[in-house]
Amino acid sequence: MLITVSQLIIGIVDLAAAFLFMYGLKRMSSPVTAPSGIFVAGIGMLGAVLASFLYAFSVETTAKPHLLMNLGLGVAALAIGGGVAWWVGKRVAMTAMPQMVAIYNGMGGGAAGAIAAVELFGDKAHGATQLAVTLLGALIGAVSLSGSLIAWAKLDGVLKKPLRIKGQQIINATVLLGTIAVGGTILFAALGGTVGFIAMPQLIYLFFGLALVFGILMTLPIGGADMPVVISIYNAFTGLAVGLEGFVLENPALMIAGMVVGAAGLLLTLLMAKAMNRSVANVLFTNFGDAPKQKQGAIKGSLKPVEAGDAGIFMRYASSVIIVPGYGLAAAQGQEKLYEFVKLLISDGVSVKFAIHPVAGRMPGQMDVLLAEAGVPYDLIFQLEDINDEFKTTDVALVIGANDVVNPEARTDKGSPIYGMPILNADMAKKVYVVKRGEGKGYAGIVNPLFYGDNCDMVYGDAAAVMGSMIEAVRGLGAKAA
Amino acid sequence: MEFQIHITGFVAVYIFMLAAFAGWVIIGHVPAILHTPLMSGSNFVHGIVVVGGIFALLNASTILEQGIGFFAVLLGAGNAAGGFAVTQRMLAMFQTSDQKTTKPKHGQAKAGHAKASSSAAR
Numbered sequence: 001m002l003i004t005v006s007q008l009i010i011g012i013v014d015l016a017a018a019f020l021f022m023y024g025l026k027r028m029s030s031p032v033t034a035p036s037g038i039f040v041a042g043i044g045m046l047g048a049v050l051a052s053f054l055y056a057f058s059v060e061t062t063a064k065p066h067l068l069m070n071l072g073l074g075v076a077a078l079a080i081g082g083g084v085a086w087w088v089g090k091r092v093a094m095t096a097m098p099q100m101v102a103i104y105n106g107m108g109g110g111a112a113g114a115i116a117a118v119e120l121f122g123d124k125a126h127g128a129t130q131l132a133v134t135l136l137g138a139l140i141g142a143v144s145l146s147g148s149l150i151a152w153a154k155l156d157g158v159l160k161k162p163l164r165i166k167g168q169q170i171i172n173a174t175v176l177l178g179t180i181a182v183g184g185t186i187l188f189a190a191l192g193g194t195v196g197f198i199a200m201p202q203l204i205y206l207f208f209g210l211a212l213v214f215g216i217l218m219t220l221p222i223g224g225a226d227m228p229v230v231i232s233i234y235n236a237f238t239g240l241a242v243g244l245e246g247f248v249l250e251n252p253a254l255m256i257a258g259m260v261v262g263a264a265g266l267l268l269t270l271l272m273a274k275a276m277n278r279s280v281a282n283v284l285f286t287n288f289g290d291a292p293k294q295k296q297g298a299i300k301g302s303l304k305p306v307e308a309g310d311a312g313i314f315m316r317y318a319s320s321v322i323i324v325p326g327y328g329l330a331a332a333q334g335q336e337k338l339y340e341f342v343k344l345l346i347s348d349g350v351s352v353k354f355a356i357h358p359v360a361g362r363m364p365g366q367m368d369v370l371l372a373e374a375g376v377p378y379d380l381i382f383q384l385e386d387i388n389d390e391f392k393t394t395d396v397a398l399v400i401g402a403n404d405v406v407n408p409e410a411r412t413d414k415g416s417p418i419y420g421m422p423i424l425n426a427d428m429a430k431k432v433y434v435v436k437r438g439e440g441k442g443y444a445g446i447v448n449p450l451f452y453g454d455n456c457d458m459v460y461g462d463a464a465a466v467m468g469s470m471i472e473a474v475r476g477l478g479a480k481a482a
Numbered sequence: 483m484e485f486q487i488h489i490t491g492f493v494a495v496y497i498f499m500l501a502a503f504a505g506w507v508i509i510g511h512v513p514a515i516l517h518t519p520l521m522s523g524s525n526f527v528h529g530i531v532v533v534g535g536i537f538a539l540l541n542a543s544t545i546l547e548q549g550i551g552f553f554a555v556l557l558g559a560g561n562a563a564g565g566f567a568v569t570q571r572m573l574a575m576f577q578t579s580d581q582k583t584t585k586p587k588h589g590q591a592k593a594g595h596a597k598a599s600s601s602a603a604r
Contacts, residue, residue, distance in 0.1 A: 073548060107560040
């Protein structure tokens, strides 16, 4: 009786959770409804977790003596894992968001891998299909765990240089094939075949070890600029692994949630790769910047430095300004100062808009979040395809901490590593100001002819300090007039 | 009555196919401005793996299984709780000019904001 009731409750709650996840994601598709979307999904999650303790009424006979202990362990793991992640998640800086997403994602992959490990060690998966699916989910989950950790280390600056060795592709392929071969042996042995040279538990250890190593090897050579694509792929991977383990546990909520995320992650990966004008395979298997670089043609013109105050006053008397923010702005923590300056301009009647490149920041949409954090209303923020035609009728383009995304070479120079990447047409504005720390190059390591253009002036300095001087200069004008 | 769910063969493939299609369609309509919260939100959704972890842990009968099960719940709980915390923080920040003008803090720029939002409405 108890078993029936508990199964009924779990069934209903899981069904509701699966619905709430999809409904929540749907609500996240508009900024107006998005905040409630995550709460909708959160209710589903909370219900599913609470209901899952009802599994206690229907545990296997061998696990019955350990039930109290297991319940205690479960509560402790929930409290520790959930508590620590919650505490960190509430405090982490918005600029550190990409590596946080990477680490939470890796945890999900690890959990999926661990579930598979319990099934394998306990010999619980039955039949060829279940076993094969368990192994596949374990492989994907483990790769996602170790790969996400490497991605985290790279984004957090722990690992600085991409590690590349000769014959890397061959080594990676060998490790992957080795993992699959061990998986095949496990399958063979579990179905009654005899494997003479190695016993079962060792095979499982070897399988997980190789899978984890493969995740590390696969991620190490990928450069920092490509990490957003990699995180997105691992997000899809973890979703897939969760879905597969859901099949093994015969839990449709896991299957649906996992597969929804898997498909969504795949779509998001493709969108991102498209924004960078690269294929996903290109990101994963070739090393950015490895292609023999053609010599850049001589660039006409010169860099013309101007004072921040003068640039600020010029914009005060312009009728329209488009701001192109890049990661340099966030690195200098200049968003709030920038918005203060924008508010000044708006109150003086200047039309101000923000133009966001799809890969501005360290993951797609991160710049939008950073601007929102500073208080910028999202109806001032425009995406590339919506605003690119407006540059040519705009008085001033203010480029702050961005470089490659406004490099006109991407349109014209076939030899350039960024050729073909969609860029913001900042060079077409009547006047361009570029706020930059120094004369350094962007991620791609190439010179930007925009900076040498006749209509472009350079404002050197820390983005936050430059915005401060601009605010002062414009405020000074108002004081004189009054 | 029996409420234990059994999923075999093609039923699983149908579930996977429909779920994948649903995910693709749902995400396809998300504007680029929400891509980061969305990635983090979908990251939260696969935190449901913690439920599988609890199931595995409760059915564990050896120390090894208990250890790995504990690990599964620990990681899954971190995925779910952390994913929710960061997504909720990010989404709470998105506001329009209209929403802002109702707050006294931004009141002084009211006229400018109204102008900006009307020009942005296109």
